[in-house]
Amino acid sequence: MKSIKALLAKPFAKYIQRKVSKWANNPVQTQEKVFQKLIKDAAHTAFGKDHDFGNIHSHADFAKRVPIRDYEALRPYVDKVVAGEKDILWKGQPLYFAKTSGTTSGAKYIPITKESMPTHVEAARNAILLYIAETGNTDFVDGKMIFLQGSPELQEKNGVKLGRLSGIVAHYVPGYLQKNRMPSWETNCIEDWETKVEAIVNETLHEKMAIISGIPSWVQMYFERIEARTGKKVGEVFPHFKLFIYGGVNFEPYCNKFENLIGRKVDSIELYPASEGFFAFQDKQDDKGMLLQLNAGIFYEFIKAEEFFDENPTRITIKDVEIGVNYVMIISSNAGLWAYNIGDTIEFTSTKPYKVIVSGRIKHFISAFGEHVIGKEVEQALHDALQQSGASINEFTVAPQINPEKGLPYHEWFIEFEKEPSDLEKFAEIIDVSLQQQNSYYFDLIDGKILQRLRITKIEKDGFQNYMKSIGKLGGQNKIPRLSNDRKIAELLTKHKKA
Structure with a gap:
């Protein structure tokens, strides 16, 4: 009843x-x-x-x-x-x-x-x-x-x-x-x-x-x-x-x-x-x-992410947005925020009605070599690898390795697996190919032998939780950034590397 x-x-x-x-x-x-x-x-x-x-x-x-x-x-x-x-x-x-x-x-x-x-x-x-x-x-x-x-x-x-x-x-x-x-x-x-x-x-x-x-x-x-x-x-x-x-x-x-x-x-x-x-x-x-x-x-304005750091980027309203473009979202609201950059990037998936997905943070990207890889791209690449391998993860983040001990620079992926893939090399390859397909700059850098293929560093069980605890950010609304353009998080995570 x-x-x-x-x-x-x-x-x-x-x-x-x-x-x-x-x-x-x-x-x-x-x-x-x-x-x-x-x-x-x-x-x-x-x-x-x-x-x-x-x-x-x-x-x-x-x-x-x-x-x-x-x-x-x-x-x-x-x-x-x-x-x-x-x-x-x-x-x-x-x-x-x-x-x-x-x-x-x-x-x-x-x-x-x-x-x-x-x-x-x-x-x-x-x-x-x-x-x-x-x-x-x-x-x-x-x-x-x-x-x-x-x-x-x-x-x-x-x-x-x-x-x-x-x-x-x-x-x-x-x-x-x-x-x-x-x-x-x-x-x-x-x-x-x-x-x-x-x-x-x-x-x-x-x-x-x-x-x-x-x-x-x-x-x-x-x-x-x-x-x-x-x-x-x-x-x-x-x-x-x-x-x-x-x-x-x-x-x-x-x-x-x-x-x-x-x-x-x-x-x-x-x-x-x-x-x-x-x-x-x-x-x-x-x-x-x-x-x-x-x-x-809330009144919304949008700026193409690729133009955001220009001196006078074009500010558009809802009527001029396009599907599939990466925009920085700017808001003015009845809380008293005016032309305020909240730091998020979004993409429109539909304009009838207007629907969005969050593609990342304007400050959270990797462009150590001009590749401008964003959150949505790494998440899609990882999703492709998980689908094809049957693996599962607890958490991950990505950082550039600019000065490796040997060989070309690369993107380093820190992954805490719940269930590891049977072939880690193949798993890394799927991610890398997916990223190259999504991001032409990344493709050019790999193709031009400026970057080598990404590498995966396995993190021990609860490693990310222990890292968050060590910086006083365990729980609540705190989240691991998907991407960093430096090695600050990477250096601390290395302490939780799986043996």
């Missing part, structure tokens, strides 16, 4: 699907409306006055007056907001600061406002509702759900609450889901990640888990602990587990490992949330592209 909640879920899901379709089918008008409202609402802020918002009527006006900034460039304004000043980047003061660890800036304080907070919550809710509308599956609605996240405990800074984004969002779980939600508040507040995962296993082991959500690498850790504790596959321990929701990294490299840990296939939904906004979510099971949130208080 289905509960009232499960019975009501279907009509509500259809209603939300119609609402989403309305703006998704009118993308240019939707974005223009968002743009005009943002400019109008922020005209009287310090930033709005400094950039003459009163005379901005079009995207061309905006691009002339508002330069692209990253966090460091926007920092003089953010520092005033953090100090408690009002009407700086947005009306009044923010509700929260999402604290993130920047690579160059130390701690970053990303404002979340009264207007921007609901968009984070709605997008997460809509992702699940559109899944229900598509599949008709409501079995999971009455089961327990878990999101592996940061601590919901918040601090305060000059009257504004401060915490990790996932911890802030934990305060907004709708009332009708509170009974289903796990782990307990106390467990969620545990800071040490390994202790926290053990506590989550203790709490969830005998529950009717239906939805499990989090960054794949940390969910994997949770699954491994369950298997170690019970000697059973996760799908057997949780027979009602039907839906895996994830974000933060590409799931493909983890796919084989997850299927093995679960013991069966489960549906999955990919999300694209960040402290700066909830940008997209997967709305169709047979389509990897994620629906770009055009109606969520």
Whole structure:
């Protein structure tokens, strides 16, 4: 017998699907409306006055007056907001600061406002509702759900609450889901990640888990602990587990490992949330592209990644993007971020409606020799090798080896295998050929005998976890960069080389 909640879920899901379709089918008008409202609402802020918002009527006006900034460039304004000043980047003061660890800036304080907070919550809710509308599956609605996240405990800074984004969002779980939600508040507040995962296993082991959500690498850790504790596959321990929701990294490299840990296939939904906004979510099971949130208080601009470091790169809006081009995504939002570079690169997979995949980070690439290899390319190459070899991995990263002891330079792949390929040389060759097919610069360097074929360095079991622990970044929202243009990570990982 289905509960009232499960019975009501279907009509509500259809209603939300119609609402989403309305703006998704009118993308240019939707974005223009968002743009005009943002400019109008922020005209009287310090930033709005400094950039003459009163005379901005079009995207061309905006691009002339508002330069692209990253966090460091926007920092003089953010520092005033953090100090408690009002009407700086947005009306009044923010509700929260999402604290993130920047690579160059130390701690970053990303404002979340009264207007921007609901968009984070709605997008997460809509992702699940559109899944229900598509599949008709409501079995999971009455089961327990878990999101592996940061601590919901918040601090305060000059009257504004401060915490990790996932911890802030934990305060907004709708009332009708509170009974289903796990782990307990106390467990969620545990800071040490390994202790926290053990506590989550203790709490969830005998529950009717239906939805499990989090960054794949940390969910994997949770699954491994369950298997170690019970000697059973996760799908057997949780027979009602039907839906895996994830974000933060590409799931493909983890796919084989997850299927093995679960013991069966489960549906999955990919999300694209960040402290700066909830940008997209997967709305169709047979389509990897994620629906770009055009109606969520965010105005998007795009710059071709290959032009990004030019002096005056061309800034385009949604109406001029092309499928398959690598773009840097620039956002302006009702959280008070203006022409802000979040650091991600994306590609459009569709323009009817507008759907994206995350292709990497503008700073995470290898171009030590002019090859400009990006995250999407290494993930695709690895996927090809895993498919053809039946191997599976736990984690990987890639760095250039510029000064080898002998021979030509090469790309060094650090891989922690779950199941090793029977022929490691052949495995490396498949990756290399795939990379050459995807990236003509890399092909030219191999063909011209400037680079030799990539090499694989095997990392011991839990080597990546131990590396993350050694730099104080185990758990939460922390992720291993797929690519580095230097050897900083590589040097530390070498300590965890498999003998």
